[in-house]
Amino acid sequence: MSSYSVTEPSLRQKWFAGSLVVLYALITILPLAWIIATSFKSPSDAIAYPPKTFFTPTVEGYVNVFTTRTRLSEEQLQALGEPTTWYDTLVRKDGLVISGPSRFAERFTNSVIIGFGSTVLCIVLGTAAAYAFSRFRVPLKDDLLFFILSTRMMPPIAVAIPIFLMFRSLGLSDTHAGMILLYTAVNLSLSVWLLKGFIDEIPVEYEEAALIDGYTRFQAFYKVVLPQAATGIASTAIFCLIFAWNEYAFAVLLTSGNAQTAPPFIPTIIGVSGQDWPAVAAGATLFLVPVMVFTILLRKHLLRGLTFGAVRK
Amino acid sequence: MAQIRIQNVRKEFGAFTAVRSSTFTIEDGEFFTLLGPSGCGKTTTLRMMAGLELPTSGEIFIDGEEVGMKPASQRDIAFVFQMFALYPHMNVRKNISYPLVSQGMKREEVAARVAEVARILKIAHILDKPVGGLSGGDRQRVALGRAIVRRPKAFFMDEPLGALDAEFREHMAEELRALHDRMGATTVYVTHDQLEAMQMGDKIVVMNHGVVEQFGRPQPIYDWPATKFVAQFIGSPSMNFLDFDGMIDIGGDSVDLGGVKMKVPAAREGRAGRLTLGVRPEHVKFRDDAAYRGRVSAVEYLGTTQIVTLSTGHGDLKARISSSYKVREEEMVGLDFDARTLSLFDADNGNALVSEANEGVLGHG
Numbered sequence A: 001m002s003s004y005s006v007t008e009p010s011l012r013q014k015w016f017a018g019s020l021v022v023l024y025a026l027i028t029i030l031p032l033a034w035i036i037a038t039s040f041k042s043p044s045d046a047i048a049y050p051p052k053t054f055f056t057p058t059v060e061g062y063v064n065v066f067t068t069r070t071r072l073s074e075e076q077l078q079a080l081g082e083p084t085t086w087y088d089t090l091v092r093k094d095g096l097v098i099s100g101p102s103r104f105a106e107r108f109t110n111s112v113i114i115g116f117g118s119t120v121l122c123i124v125l126g127t128a129a130a131y132a133f134s135r136f137r138v139p140l141k142d143d144l145l146f147f148i149l150s151t152r153m154m155p156p157i158a159v160a161i162p163i164f165l166m167f168r169s170l171g172l173s174d175t176h177a178g179m180i181l182l183y184t185a186v187n188l189s190l191s192v193w194l195l196k197g198f199i200d201e202i203p204v205e206y207e208e209a210a211l212i213d214g215y216t217r218f219q220a221f222y223k224v225v226l227p228q229a230a231t232g233i234a235s236t237a238i239f240c241l242i243f244a245w246n247e248y249a250f251a252v253l254l255t256s257g258n259a260q261t262a263p264p265f266i267p268t269i270i271g272v273s274g275q276d277w278p279a280v281a282a283g284a285t286l287f288l289v290p291v292m293v294f295t296i297l298l299r300k301h302l303l304r305g306l307t308f309g310a311v312r313k
Numbered sequence B: 001m002a003q004i005r006i007q008n009v010r011k012e013f014g015a016f017t018a019v020r021s022s023t024f025t026i027e028d029g030e031f032f033t034l035l036g037p038s039g040c041g042k043t044t045t046l047r048m049m050a051g052l053e054l055p056t057s058g059e060i061f062i063d064g065e066e067v068g069m070k071p072a073s074q075r076d077i078a079f080v081f082q083m084f085a086l087y088p089h090m091n092v093r094k095n096i097s098y099p100l101v102s103q104g105m106k107r108e109e110v111a112a113r114v115a116e117v118a119r120i121l122k123i124a125h126i127l128d129k130p131v132g133g134l135s136g137g138d139r140q141r142v143a144l145g146r147a148i149v150r151r152p153k154a155f156f157m158d159e160p161l162g163a164l165d166a167e168f169r170e171h172m173a174e175e176l177r178a179l180h181d182r183m184g185a186t187t188v189y190v191t192h193d194q195l196e197a198m199q200m201g202d203k204i205v206v207m208n209h210g211v212v213e214q215f216g217r218p219q220p221i222y223d224w225p226a227t228k229f230v231a232q233f234i235g236s237p238s239m240n241f242l243d244f245d246g247m248i249d250i251g252g253d254s255v256d257l258g259g260v261k262m263k264v265p266a267a268r269e270g271r272a273g274r275l276t277l278g279v280r281p282e283h284v285k286f287r288d289d290a291a292y293r294g295r296v297s298a299v300e301y302l303g304t305t306q307i308v309t310l311s312t313g314h315g316d317l318k319a320r321i322s323s324s325y326k327v328r329e330e331e332m333v334g335l336d337f338d339a340r341t342l343s344l345f346d347a348d349n350g351n352a353l354v355s356e357a358n359e360g361v362l363g364h365g
Helices: A012-041 A060-066 A075-082 A086-092 A104-135 A141-150 A156-170 A176-202 A205-212 A218-248 A250-252 A262-272 A277-303 B041-049 B092-102 B107-121 B135-147 B166-183 B194-200 B219-221 B229-232
Strands: A069-070 A094-102 B004-013 B016-024 B031-035 B057-062 B079-080 B154-159 B186-191 B205-210 B211-216 B240-248 B254-257 B261-262 B269-281 B282-285 B292-301 B305-312 B316-321 B332-338 B343-346
Touching: A012 A060, A012 A277, A012 B004, A012 B041, A060 A086, A060 A104, A060 A277, A060 B229, A060 B261, A069 B332, A075 B092, A075 B166, A086 A094, A086 A277, A094 B194, A104 A176, A104 A218, A104 A262, A156 A250, A176 A218, A176 B254, A205 A218, A218 A277, A262 A277, A277 B343, B004 B041, B016 B041, B016 B205, B016 B211, B031 B041, B031 B154, B031 B194, B041 B057, B041 B079, B041 B154, B041 B186, B041 B205, B079 B135, B092 B135, B107 B135, B107 B166, B107 B332, B135 B166, B166 B194, B186 B194, B205 B219, B205 B229, B211 B219, B211 B229, B229 B240, B229 B269, B229 B343, B240 B254, B282 B316, B305 B332
Parallel strands: B031 B186, B031 B205, B079 B154, B154 B186
Antiparallel strands: A069 A094, B004 B016, B004 B057, B205 B211, B240 B269, B254 B261, B269 B343, B282 B332, B292 B305, B292 B332, B305 B316
């Protein structure tokens, strides 16, 4: 006799749900997979028609994204002698020599400094503000919270010109500090709201217990509230980092020589030596890595319900 | 271990007054219960003693020292929360040792103290478990462990059994009382459960609307309530109130209840007007030749006793009598009250009138 259950889905429903998930995963992963594949193609394979699914992998794209190259004549190449390094050999077969490093590494470092810098600042300020909003009697609390959120109600780029002028007169244009400040300002409202929600969920009794156990309010915050807010802090940090990491418009407008981040730099690769798609794809692939690593490192906190079962609600 | 004295303590939250001018003293080593309905100010009073709220005015003395404005960490007290408030990111051992670590105690001494507490509470086997998976009772024991490990001057408990299942609550109440008797520490215990308060407390403070209604040992409070509120709040079923218009002079020992002369303890203060005669259900006797009569409207069987609800000329009245006594619904019975146990209240302000029986209990008069 077969039993019928209301809560347990039938095999068909499971299959249907499963294939939907797989389909969605394919749709999202496909462009990424294509970019990663392209980064390992040779320039001719990259623009081959019909597109090549199977190809001989090469790291030419990665070499190209990190270097600038010059085309030399046969005689000049002869005069240069045998290439000394593996990447020299790689470009020599196209009749090129490496003339120096490109600015990709520098731009990438800028992205790391600005992205992580603004994320750290956002979390520190956001946690402090969220804790205050959550625990203390702040006059006009609701109005202040709404005011903070209202900064997100227009697209940030709408204020790009005033910010550009302000940054110019403050000497913040094209500086790391300026970009960190800008991304922090844009992200802070999101960070305060998200973190306030997480801190509201932590029962105040924990801090009171710590206060009675002989800790100061700051120690109670640091030793009891923070560990329990870890889940919220981790997910907020990921949101902040992804925004700052991917931001393009402000970066184009406000940075050029010194503090330019990777997003405005990567498209410029196209112009340097023809349409070098593998180099662009290599840049994009490398650009994905830090956010992926960061997310994987914090995944534990995202998935673990730290406070589960400790308080009976 | 310490005496705790509360003097004219008052607490306002904006326009709302949570506690109005409370004064009472908790003697060293007492198990003291703060009893009252929710919102009566008992928890606020406890939190002010603990330093989690600051009083608007008044003084709080712990061990002779005025601590009203001191932070909780400087009062050397322990607090057990209703929701346990165990640190979820630590295991049982860390939870218990946490208050000791904050004092910078040596590691060997911390280990010794935790082991001792674990032995007392019989939780040695769960010391290395995370607190998340523990049963309600075990969590309660861990919370107690965290409180007693520090050997504080006093224990404050805010409805610590409120989150437990009914059957387990009784067991835990016994454990708690046994623990107190063994340690002899001053304990302040907040509850809304009058049975729990009477069962456990050496002394009880009954609060209502931020006011201390009565303060003393459980039995005198039960027998001689100072106000109608206390009479009603303590005891189940609560004291019967028979409202009547009448008078009593100083020294008078009877009242006229709808034409029936009812003997009461000799009055120490006189009053005329709207009065209330209070009688506990167990002090109502059925006697066929009694002049005061009532009609049986309901019978609840409770095993050894039964609760009989009667309608009288002054409202409903409940009697607790032996189950062996046979009563039928709609039957008219004669009611006799044990004169030595009756209370008279001023119906307008709810205060008990002082008589020779309750003058030793009631402060005023």
